[in-house]
Amino acid sequence: MNWNSIRTKLIVFMLLATIVPIVTTMVVTYSYTSKSMKDRALEDTQNLLYQGQRNVTAVLDELSRASLNVYSDAELYRQLQTGLADFQTDSRVFAALSYMKSAVPDVHQVYLYASLGQRATIVTNVAGAKRANDTAAFPDLDTYVGTGESTSLQPTHMSHTYGFASLQPQQPSERVFTLHRRIERVPSNEKLGYVSIDVKLALLTDIVSQLYDRKEEDLYVVDNNGFVVFADDEQLLGKPLKKAWYNGAWAQEDASGGHFEQNGALFVYERVQSKAAHWTLVKRIPTSYLIREANNAAAINLLLLALSLAVIVTATVIVSLRITAPVKQLVRYMNQVEAGNLNVPIQPTGNDEIGLVVVRFRSMMDTINNLILREYKLELANKTNQLRALQAQINPHFLNNTIQIIGTLALELGVPRIYALLSALARMMRYSMDNEASMITLRDELAHLKAYVELQKERYENRFTFHVDVDEELLDAEMPKMILQPVIENYFKHGMDKAADNGELALKAALREGGLLEITVENNGSMISPERLAALQKELVSVRYADKTQDYEGQAAGGSSREAEGPIEGVYSSLQLAQAGAEPKIGLLNVLARLRMVYGDDARLNIQNRESGGVRIMLVLGMAALKGGKTDEGVDRR
Template identity: 40%
Template sequence: MKKGNYVKEGDKPLKFQSIRSRMIQFMLLATTIPLLLSISITYIHTKETIKEQALEENQHLIFQGKTNLNNYLDNINKASLVVYTDTNFLRNLRKIPDDYRAVAEVYTLLQNIQNTVSGIERIYLHASQSNQSTLVTPATFPKREFRAEPYVSTRPYEKYTTSVEPSHKSHDYGFPPSPTSYTKREVFTFHRTITNIPSEKVLGVLAIDVRLDAVAAICEQLFNKNTEQLLVVDQNGNIIYSGRDGQTGQQLQDKVVLQHIRQNQSSGSFENGGAMHVFEKMQTPYAEWTIIKRIPNATLYERATQLTQINTAIAVIALLVIVFGTLFISVRITEPIKRLTSYMNRIQSGQLNVDIDWNSRDETGIMFARFRQMMDTINNLILREYRLELANKTNQLKALQAQINPHFLYNTLQSIGTLALQNNVPRIYALLSSLAKIMRYSMNNNDALVTLREEAEHVRLYLDLQKERFGEQLEFSIRLAPETLRVPMPKMILQPLVENYFKHGLDTQGQQGRLDITSRMKPQGILEIIIENNGESISPEALKELQRQLERQQNRGAQAEWTDEDGIGLHNVLMRLQLYTEHESALHVDNIKPQGVRITVEIHTEAKQTEENNE
């Protein structure tokens, strides 16, 4: 046998080379890869979609929160403007301290401011001309005392018309604390410098402490305390409000967040520290606050993660169903193959009468039925046909060669050649030598196969003898492709085909005769030899009958019903070709224009070489 990568019959296939394993691998790959791609694409798409939706929702939410805070600060600002709308207030600030009516009117105005806006903790007023400081709280009586300078926390804001002091602990502005005052509470302070309009002379400083309760009530509607964080910071990074305890009033330490806020004009979003940050700036004459909402990625993509987990669970269930389904189907496919392999092993061991039992209505049942019929046919024909055919091939080949080769002429030609040399006639010797070579070539029955080069040399010697006979009336050429010279072929194929030209085609009374022999290799290892002459063409009726007989013998390998000697010669040539290539070679005869005959020989060399290598 030809060596190669194969598995012997009866050998068990490797574990990962069986049809079942390959089918499972294929099904797993065919399902796992698309499922994983689908899950990944779905997760990425859902993640991006949720991200866009969450950003849009939170931007609207933060914008609404900014609007509410602006409105709240505007209310405080409008409440503080009463110092200008009350015609007596500015005059009362300039009066002497012992004008009790003026003092009472100032108290009343400050209490009105306190009651106008909810969340005001205390109001501090310092009159610069009378050097009087006043403190109004909701739980105690107003307090008043002489001070040359306003309280220290209000001094930096004297040069501003309005401004907001960041969150800080509340205090009593230097007044003695009362038992009912609430100190240490987180507040932010609204400062207003009171001037003598239209001049810019400062008449006093007004400080309004506002509890963070109102700001917290607005901000708590903007985020989830359990999973998100919200900050309100001013332009210096001071934290006005924080959803976490302990951060209010502190400096924001995250420099990246501050950088993003300062680089943007009004609003935006960015990712930092595993979270999405959405911010909105408040642009007012008295405060530049920024609302920052921090949403962790785990919270932002929670729905996408849940959807991915559901898809993954479905994919795992689908894979399990596919694996079990593949196992079931593969068993249904591989079990008949195993059973058939077992039958083949028993037949190989010589048990030709194996009882092939497999009852199924699917394709495997048809396969076993056909195999059973094949074994019955083999058992009926193996002794009567196959062995008889093998025994007859050698006898047929020898009989065909003996039919063509006259053995007794060889010794006679040798004697005549010697006599020609003795009489100094070298031309006669050369012709007899050529004839002797022809006879020796045809008489050697031991070599059934020769190369095309040897067969062509035999035909050339034959044509040299014919050239001597016909002289100028005959011209011939032999043009063989170099790759065809070493191709093996049956012996004595070309000479009988060439001989037909001299029997029927050559016109000895008319034009010059011409004979051409060419060869080439066609695809799939087919050697093609073409013999063309310009002799008399075959009549259409005879050509049609000849082609019918050749086609019948080529297609069926049957004995043709030849009626003339030429047909028998073609039959012998075609039979020898078919014996060599197992009925795969062919012989074609056609007329050519304006006159002449073309004989085409096709020899399938690859099939024979493969068979010989296997043997």
């Protein structure tokens, strides 16, 4: 599709003029409908949870009042104060515990422990009453009501026998939550015993199951210590609730209820207003479930949009074709003229403005045909002769093909080493002759570098080793062409000990913070003298600050500043400084100057001696080295 075409522009404009308002209306409608549904669902859920917490509060208050029967029953309370036990007191204890058991539905069992006399009594659904003398209180009692508050609710757990082993297997274990109350001698705080009422979880389940949709929603009942009293997942019962959203819901301890959104869901919570327990009802509603009706409406709207789009596109194309067909015909006439057919038959296309243009074009072509001069034909012939002369020049590809022929002959004559060297040379030539791409990948640069090192190995009879350590994901990083060879070449020119046979040359690449690509080249050759190293580092800094308002010496010595240069002049100053140096500096200075032209201030080139001998050269390429990367100024410098 030609984006410069009037037809294309007309089609795009008409489509945008119709589609954008429709899509905008759909988006606004969807957003408004979704918000309305969320608000309505939130209000309904808050009312439902409020009623649910009222029902739970009523059950817990009734359970607490039932446990207070140990104080209201005078005979039972006197027995706990005196510790006396006989048949009549045992019957009274059984009657009191039976009343507690029947006061609240779904009570599993009631346990009473008298500290005086160390007597324990339990009333169950199946085994009736069981008694034990000279026995210790159940250990969990001290954990929940041993000190502090006299009443505590133990979160959901599997019921136990309170030390009455004979209850099994007549009394099967069930999931229960338990109210523990410490019995005290009034008005003192002397402990007379404990009473514990186990309530089946089914009682709580019957209440909260009416508060949510099990298929789509989740509901949790959590105590003030973060333990789960109720949840659909039985593995969570009685354990701390470890959810990412839990702490956020209880940021305000005094709040009676509230809501928040997190992880694609709406959370609504309501606190149970009971003195017996500090529970919280939490309902999780997936956002997708809340706005399901809006999603259905959006799907219908999308279907209608697709049908409307088909009609709009068809009508737009037909109208555009009828309007632009004469323009297309005129373009075809022009293409034929451009191809050299100056006698193309031009037919009028109508009486409108475009038809008038076609008539004027036909008149113009008649005039041009009459004004073609002989000198123009002679100039054309002259250009043709020049082109033939250029084609007669030696093509560099001829040399590359000749090298390939010689390499093939070497292979046929059984000299594979010569073929390998010629192949390496041919790869270098192809790499050098490719003048179209100024930016290449690190993979291509390393391939060229390996071919160069292969030739140097033959030259120096394998007196050195070459190691490359580059992560696979960095091989597609982009960089300027012919950057690494001058760095490696310095080793062979100035650092390599020609008499030694243990030379080492290593190249590493790593990704630094900020998306900068760092390339390090190390060798074990000769070290650079301190004076020469200082001079070289000074030249490198001068290249780096060539486009700043002060040169390097001015910054170092506090000297006078020179006039500010623009970015283009600064780059040329960098190249002039680089070209003014002498070997081995010129190669490194040129490398730094080219890097600065591409990456600006992000480019770095550092050189230093290694403690173990040899030289380390480190290049830092800017953020544009990564494909698709941008500089910190947001400009793509590739």
